[in-house]
Amino acid sequence: MSDGFLGYVRPDGRVGTRNHLLVLSVTGLTGPSARRVAATLRGAVFAGTPYHGGMIGTDRDLHRRTLAGLAGHPNCGAVLVLGADPPVVEEVAAAARAAGTPVEAVALDDCGHDALTLVDVAIRRGAGLLKALSRQRRVAVPLSGLVLGLECGRSDPSSGLVANPVIGMVSDAVVAAGGVSILGETVEWTGAEDRLAARATDPALGGAIVAAVLRREALAVAAGVDLTGTNPGATNIAGGLSTIEEKSLGAVAKSGTASVAGLLATAERPARPGLHVMDAPAYAPESLTSFAAAGATLMLFATGVGNSFGAALAPTLKITANPDTAARLPTQIDVSLAAVFTGEETLHDGAARLLAAVRDTASGATTFAEIFGDGEDAFSRLGESL
Amino acid sequence: MSDDAVVLHAADDVATLLRALPAGSKASTRTPTGTIVLTLCADIPRCHKVAVRALAAGAPVRKYGAVIGALTAAVDPGDHVHVHNLSSLRGRDWHDG
Numbered sequence: 083m084s085d086g087f088l089g090y091v092r093p094d095g096r097v098g099t100r101n102h103l104l105v106l107s108v109t110g111l112t113g114p115s116a117r118r119v120a121a122t123l124r125g126a127v128f129a130g131t132p133y134h135g136g137m138i139g140t141d142r143d144l145h146r147r148t149l150a151g152l153a154g155h156p157n158c159g160a161v162l163v164l165g166a167d168p169p170v171v172e173e174v175a176a177a178a179r180a181a182g183t184p185v186e187a188v189a190l191d192d193c194g195h196d197a198l199t200l201v202d203v204a205i206r207r208g209a210g211l212l213k214a215l216s217r218q219r220r221v222a223v224p225l226s227g228l229v230l231g232l233e234c235g236r237s238d239p240s241s242g243l244v245a246n247p248v249i250g251m252v253s254d255a256v257v258a259a260g261g262v263s264i265l266g267e268t269v270e271w272t273g274a275e276d277r278l279a280a281r282a283t284d285p286a287l288g289g290a291i292v293a294a295v296l297r298r299e300a301l302a303v304a305a306g307v308d309l310t311g312t313n314p315g316a317t318n319i320a321g322g323l324s325t326i327e328e329k330s331l332g333a334v335a336k337s338g339t340a341s342v343a344g345l346l347a348t349a350e351r352p353a354r355p356g357l358h359v360m361d362a363p364a365y366a367p368e369s370l371t372s373f374a375a376a377g378a379t380l381m382l383f384a385t386g387v388g389n390s391f392g393a394a395l396a397p398t399l400k401i402t403a404n405p406d407t408a409a410r411l412p413t414q415i416d417v418s419l420a421a422v423f424t425g426e427e428t429l430h431d432g433a434a435r436l437l438a439a440v441r442d443t444a445s446g447a448t449t450f451a452e453i454f455g456d457g458e459d460a461f462s463r464l465g466e467s468l
Numbered sequence: 469m470s471d472d473a474v475v476l477h478a479a480d481d482v483a484t485l486l487r488a489l490p491a492g493s494k495a496s497t498r499t500p501t502g503t504i505v506l507t508l509c510a511d512i513p514r515c516h517k518v519a520v521r522a523l524a525a526g527a528p529v530r531k532y533g534a535v536i537g538a539l540t541a542a543v544d545p546g547d548h549v550h551v552h553n554l555s556s557l558r559g560r561d562w563h564d565g
Contacts, residue, residue, distance in 0.1 A: 239514070273556070321515055324517070327537060327557065328532075
């Protein structure tokens with residue numbers, strides 16, 4: 083393993099950093115049952131939507147896209163799809179099949195509408211899937227096999243100054259190697275959108291990036307949300323941030339200097355390698371779920387004051403450059419860049435350390451969010467249910 | 469020896485302090501092209517910015533290699549650059565609307 087990592091090569095050619103049994107509930111009606119199944123089977127990870135019935139239009143499209151993305155995720159060695167209506171269950175199971183992932187599908191309607199029967203059947207089928215997936219082995223793969231998700235939460239001045247630029251250097255390294263990196267949280271590009279657009283591989287893409295930011299800004303204004311009052315807010319100003327451009331450039335620094343190869347819709351899977359920006363919510367549970375649905379296999383999550391949340395399906399490296407936070411949260415912070423912040427280490431040294439941690443984690447080293455199970459998928463909504 | 473401040477991009481007009489320092493301090497500042505020393509003209513809190521060169525009122529200010537605003541007053545190297553003399557170019561649209 084020269085400069086890549088050890089991963090699970092899937093039938094569709096994508097590479098997993100983990101080998102989970104995903105227990106995926108496609109409707110809220112089977113959520114509790116699916117959690118029961120996942121709790122019984124060691125090695126199972128639960129994901130599920132609380133919704134289904136009555137969804138329409140683009141709201142429903144986003145839901146189906148998210149479910150399909152999770153079902154076909156490269157970090158799944160197998161998938162157990164649970165739901166109520168057989169056609170709905172089948173549609174999601176087909177996404178797993180398209181990825182070549184072994185899948186079992188169980189619908190309430192086929193179990194006499196008895197949730198206890200569904201749980202029994204699912205546990206037995208899940209056990210068989212776990213036995214089979216445990217035979218899969220990691221092999222040496224190049225760094226291009228990685229799909230990174232870039233996130234920040236509970237930021238403070240150390241985030242924009244150190245943590246995010248260092249993440250950007252690692253993102254650049256993965257992109258240069260032929261991998262994929264995804265920046266989301268559209269509202270945090272506000273003030274930096276021209277800079278992002280200038281890095282687009284063509285002017286039309288640049289225009290689309292700017293349009294995405296303006297659309298989300300208009301949403302806020304229409305709802306009476308005062309973006310100027312909070313960007314930068316009093317705490318940000320006391321902390322040293324002077325303008326929204328500076329705040330957003332600090333956030334966008336996570337994306338490094340690479341050209342932007344594409345603009346993705348929420349939960350949309352990229353069609354080519356490179357750095358992509360995703361038009362998606364900033365809220366971490368929704369943001370991370372959107373990245374996972376797009377196929378992100380490892381998340382880099384910068385925090386200033388601390389944030390324990392991670393993705394359920396993909397290892398999430400929790401990173402801070404705040405020395406107080408790193409000292410206070412030794413069982414939350416996976417990689418401390420405090421030495422860069424105190425000036426004892428350069429940004430490049432910090433990036434080398436973070437890249438080593440990325441390769442290590444991609445190869446199987448665990449993270450605190452995984453140890454504590456501190457993450458759960460959140461399905462974004464765009465509208466009302468009938 | 470550790471750094472007192474950092475300049476992130478070669479084109480930047482400001483350095484950001486890694487620790488609070490009093491006026492008159494000689495801040496050892498790491499830049500992409502080497503280390504420079506900036507004499508601070510005021511007490512500067514941690515993570516606040518100081519100019520690395522003299523700039524006129526109205527001049528654009530770069531950080532992260534991009535424009536983060538424009539000066540409302542001239543500055544000398546080592547001067548504090550913040551909300552009292554730096555104005556957003558983006559945020560203006562909302563105030564006007």
